[in-house]
Amino acid sequence: GENVEQHPSTLSVQEGDSAVIKCTYSDSASNYFPWYKQELGKRPQLIIDIRSNVGEKKDQRIAVTLNKTAKHFSLHITETQPEDSAVYFCAATGTDSWGKLQFGAGTQVVVTP
Amino acid sequence: DTAVSQTPKYLVTQMGNDKSIKCEQNLGHDTMYWYKQDSKKFLKIMFSYNNKELIINETVPNRFSPKSPDKAHLNLHINSLELGDSAVYFCASSLRGARTQYFGPGTRLTVL
Numbered sequence: 270g271e272n273v274e275q276h277p278s279t280l281s282v283q284e285g286d287s288a289v290i291k292c293t294y295s296d297s298a299s300n301y302f303p304w305y306k307q308e309l310g311k312r313p314q315l316i317i318d319i320r321s322n323v324g325e326k327k328d329q330r331i332a333v334t335l336n337k338t339a340k341h342f343s344l345h346i347t348e349t350q351p352e353d354s355a356v357y358f359c360a361a362t363g364t365d366s367w368g369k370l371q372f373g374a375g376t377q378v379v380v381t382p
Numbered sequence: 383d384t385a386v387s388q389t390p391k392y393l394v395t396q397m398g399n400d401k402s403i404k405c406e407q408n409l410g411h412d413t414m415y416w417y418k419q420d421s422k423k424f425l426k427i428m429f430s431y432n433n434k435e436l437i438i439n440e441t442v443p444n445r446f447s448p449k450s451p452d453k454a455h456l457n458l459h460i461n462s463l464e465l466g467d468s469a470v471y472f473c474a475s476s477l478r479g480a481r482t483q484y485f486g487p488g489t490r491l492t493v494l
Contacts (some may be wrong), residue, residue, distance in 0.1 A: 275416050301481050310483040312472065313425065356423055369414055369438050372425040 271296040273361050275373025282380055288346040290376045291382045292359035295340070299361040302342050303370070304333060316357075317344070349380045388473050388488035394492045395463055398476070402459045403489045413437075414456040415474040415483065416448060425472070431456055432440030432478060463493045 272295040282288045283323055293301075300321035305313035319326045319333045319342065326333050330349075335342040354379050360370040386407045395401055407414065408466070416428040430438035431450040447460045455471060473486040 293492075303482065305485075312487050314485070315482060318482065358425060362481065367417070368430065368478070368483065369427055369475055370483060371427075375423045375425075 271371040273373045279377045290344045293341040294361040305358045319381040388486040407475040411475040417472040419470040
């Protein structure tokens, strides 16, 4: 089955700096890679996703890159703000897996003013 | 509001009791999921239903029994609750082809 590893487990950044979270996956058949943000006590919310036919996707201050050959994908947050503080999860799934998302262990991001 | 909703939000109970959590979505999705988030925040899928049919059944104790009366509802019944069942349980839904999953607000279960 799919195995997703996520690093780092915690990330402290100064407001205005960039944050990068990296994930690797094991199943080469995986072709959908979402990123979720979970604020304290709240539900995970999708912030961006990428499919395997695309190498990079951007939405305002967040971007995701995918390297299929190396089987890794990354989340980039630019110009971080205090409201970006949360736990971020990467995930992966394949076409035939009935949407079974395998999540990474999460990254606690703390943005200090 | 269009959303995924869960009840109850909090559930505190004694070991050995039986409890249920309910989930409903009005997004028109055909697939629903149950996830468990442990104290270390790890999210793990437990079950999934597509159009009332069980399609994902992970290695979960058989004390946990999901039930989907229709494609908009997915319930989770837990028998003989144990201390290790304490966690936050999230329901989610998606459209089979789209694969983007939307999560409910979660149910924090505490077993004493």
